[in-house]
Amino acid sequence: MAKLEVIWSNHAANQLDIIFQYLVIESSRKVANSYVLDLLKTTQNLSEFPNSGKLEPQLLDESKKYKYIINKHIKIIYYINNQTNEIRIVDLFDTRQNPEKITRAIKE
Numbered sequence: 616m617a618k619l620e621v622i623w624s625n626h627a628a629n630q631l632d633i634i635f636q637y638l639v640i641e642s643s644r645k646v647a648n649s650y651v652l653d654l655l656k657t658t659q660n661l662s663e664f665p666n667s668g669k670l671e672p673q674l675l676d677e678s679k680k681y682k683y684i685i686n687k688h689i690k691i692i693y694y695i696n697n698q699t700n701e702i703r704i705v706d707l708f709d710t711r712q713n714p715e716k717i718t719r720a721i722k723e
Contacts, residue, residue, distance in 0.1 A: 618662045618663055619661070619662050619665050619695065619700050619701055619702045620662065620700060620701050620702070621658050621659060621661060621662050621701070621702045621704060622701050622702065622703050622704070623658075623703075623704045624703060624704060624705045624706075626705065626706060627692075627704040627705055627706050627707055630706060630707040630708075631651060631654065631707055634647075634650070634651065634654075634689070634707060635647045635648075635650075635651050638650055638651075650687075653686060653687075654686055654689060654691070654707065657684065657686040657691060658691060658693075658702075658704055661684070661693065661702050662702060665695050665702055666682075666695075667684060668682030668683050668684040668691075668693065669682060669683060669684075670682055671683045671690075671692055673714050673715065674692075679694040680694060680695070681693070681694050681705070682694065682695070683708075685710065688709060688710045688711060689707050689708065689709060689710070690706075690707070690708040690709075690710050691704060691706075691707055691708075692704070692705050692706040692707075692708060693705060
């Protein structure tokens with residue numbers, strides 16, 4: 616299987632920025648940079664291993680097959696578009712939140 620291109624939704628990109636800003640305030644810029652780079656590396660690994668994630672139980676009723684992988688306590692929610700050879704990152708979700716909030720990911 617060829618590598619797929621990883622595309623971020625606006626919502627997911629905003630969540631990444633929120634995580635970064637939070638960590639800058641609560642820890643340091645160095646910690647925030649390291650954390651975000653690790654998340655980005657994880658999402659890029661999906662381009663080679665798109666089926667490594669599990670189906671997202673909160674989104675099983677949706678038309679797309681949303682999957683997730685976890686990095687630290689962040690659930691990276693995505694789906695694969697085989698027609699365009701893309702992986703669409705739709706949300707970065709802190710697993711310490713109410714899982715019912717996950718449906719926000721598909722609003723975009």
